[in-house]
Amino acid sequence: MNAAFGRRVRATNTCGVTKPTNFCGLTDKICDVCIDGDPYRQHPPSYLTDFNNFENETWWQSETMMDDIQYPSVVNLTLDLGKAFDITYIRLKFKSPRPESFAIYKKYSADSDWVPYQYYSTTGEDSLTLGTVPVLQHWVTATAIRITLNRLNTFGDEVFRDPRVLQSYYYAITDFAVGGTCKCNGHASNCVPSTSESGEERLVCQCQHNTAGADCQRCLPFYNDVPWRRATPDEASECQACNCNGYSNRCFFDQELYDKTGHGGHCTDCIANRAGVNCERCQENHYEREDGYCIPCDCHPEGSRSLQCNINGKCSCKPGVGGEKCDRCEANFFDFSSQGCRPCNCHVAGSLANQPSCDPDTGVCSCKANVEGQTCDRCKPGFFSIDEQNQFGCTPCFCFGHSSICDAATGYSEVVPQSEFVRSDEGWTAVSYSGQPVSHAYRPLVQVIAVSSPSQEAVYFSAPGERPRWAQLDPWLRATDSGLALQRNQEFTFRLHEHADFGWSPRLRARDFIALLSNLTAIKIRATYTPEGKRRVHAP
Template sequence: YVRLKFHTSRPESFAIYKRTREDGPWIPYQYYSGSCENTYSKANRGFIRTGGDEQQALCTDEFSDISPLTGGNVAFSTLEGRPSAYNFDNSPVLQEWVTATDIRVTLNRLNTFGDEVFNDPKVLKSYYYAISDFAVGGRCKCNGHASECMKNEFDKLVCNCKHNTYGVDCEKCLPFFNDRPWRRATAESASECLPCDCNGRSQECYFDPELYRSTGHGGHCTNCQDNTDGAHCERCRENFFRLGNNEACSPCHCSPVGSLSTQCDSYGRCSCKPGVMGDKCDRCQPGFHSLTEAGCRPCSCDPSGSIDECNVETGRCVCKDNVEGFNCERCKPGFFNLESSNPRGCTPCFCFGHSSVCTNA
């Protein structure tokens, strides 16, 4: 409320203004005049209909009489004549209407007993304004999130915020309490700010409107730890995996040569190229050799002359005793008849000492 007490007679026309921030514009709050329409272009004792603009200033001639000549009072209630005043807690329009950081009173025209008609300077100079008391009643605008105000280091009253809010008027959610949009508290709900769900892997988040619309939870976590990612740090980063629900994510370490992708499955197993094996796809399968960008090449050992798989690095086959060649594909000199059933691979020649070379007859 605003209350004025005049030492002289009250003005014929005066107005009350407010502003909601120190550098903001002055907004009309209430007009008082014996000539509302002529002075302020407002109807005298107008009223606001239900559903009308409840943030408009009204005008009245109620306090514009010249009497009493001293001690006249003026009382202005910010909610008087506002249809939604009974439901103030649920009316953002009225909550904004009653908000003010500064109040200004302009005294626009004196009550003069009509002496201005005679235009006598001596008489006119005898009139003056004098206010003996000026009181503004209000409370901190804490948006329902505080029960008291306290002076800050600049000697200004600020709200002692609760419900995980902060700011001069408790108008913001604390960092990490962005799971739903900030709301003013009401008689039905504290509308406290809720913490983000980051699964214990971050202390930083922001409010994501799109995430809130789709899931009902708007806290989008950032700077996830333990190699995690996602709006709630709920999954491993690319190229990482987790064996258990609560364990940190470990790097896949898939071989860049032998794997099809750097991403592994939930057990840490990589997807291998043809002929490649191992959880990390870092070695050739049995029967393959020479790991390259194309995978591993199949061994080409002659099964009749070889006794094992080929060397995984060179591809060279391990031959039976009487067999030779890169693929164990031929008999050594002095031997013939390469057979898989022969444990030595080839049979010695029997040329009675006349030759060391023989062939199948």
């Protein structure tokens, strides 16, 4: 194909442009005038690449030697092919005598320098074909061609400066043809018309093998897993898609990665907070959800050993720091800082419900009612003997009003009296409300004592022991149906304590309550609540 047909040619000199140019034929001496813009007398560069009609021949023409068109002045004709072609020939058909010397230059690409393509002087035909020149067979690619006309071919008669002789010497070319095929680097079999961004019509390759560009000179976006190569008859050299695991549609070719792994596709702009050359992992300080989306770890910068969490999103905390994001002190730790949290060291026996717990800011432990101190390690004034089994932590001092300061004395131990009724009633008796003895029964087979009220007067079980005086302690839980009570065992637990939680009435201060207990003369359990009612007590 003629790659030059219809293409624009830029000429550095054209007759009739600056002023009408008079010229004459070299042999017939017929003279005429060249006027730019006159359709019958103009000879613009566009006539170089128009349709070459032998019956109505058009040509481009320069000014004459009369206008100093001669060496060292040169005239350049530049043809931009619009894309790369593999050139097979360049043909120039001169209407004027062939120049004494001229040269052909080319560009490999749009931004390359001009390089010599062919030099010509004195010998040859009016129609010049360069396709068989051996030198050109090694570098046939061109995107632009330039013809440099260096010296007119004269007979030496110009030395007389005869105007008609000088006006007969000029450059004139009827046809500028460039034979070639679209350069597609083996990735296309044909070219198609296209319009460039500047609006210029041009030919572009109809690319295959996942290639792109006017010359199929690069891989399509996202097809950069292997380097671009020219196709050969034996190898298509198809561009391969990058492996981004579905998290990106953009990549570039990474030569270093290709040298190491045989795959050069380096993914960019990974979505779902992913990273890596193949979007194969989460970004730093993220972890992967089941659906493949990566979630920020959000590890606290002060409480975490590292901002990177594990695969479950759990951060690695500094000593004493807790929470999934390491954003707070653990139980029994306080003073959250970049060093972690400090232990509260709460005393178990003095801590509320024997569960050490402290304020995460101040480190003050939560103490039982009668305990104090930063770590709940001492009794309040007026209390002694901090004890894990003591619901209130410490026992009130009882010094008969002579002192409020006391300490635990040695030589004492806790004794729990217990009646099991294995061999006898173990000293238990029964009395009426008025204090009169009431007979009771001991039943060794079931290990119980039983009593019946002989009248409407209430009957009480009286615990063993000699007491000169007695005080009635009526329990706050009581069975009111003797029939039901006799059909099942019921257990009642009472604690003799001044605190309101135990329900004793009237309410007494700790000192008064202990004074009462120290003067206790009897412990009685009410047995009957109805006339002639019955009740029994069994071993625990």
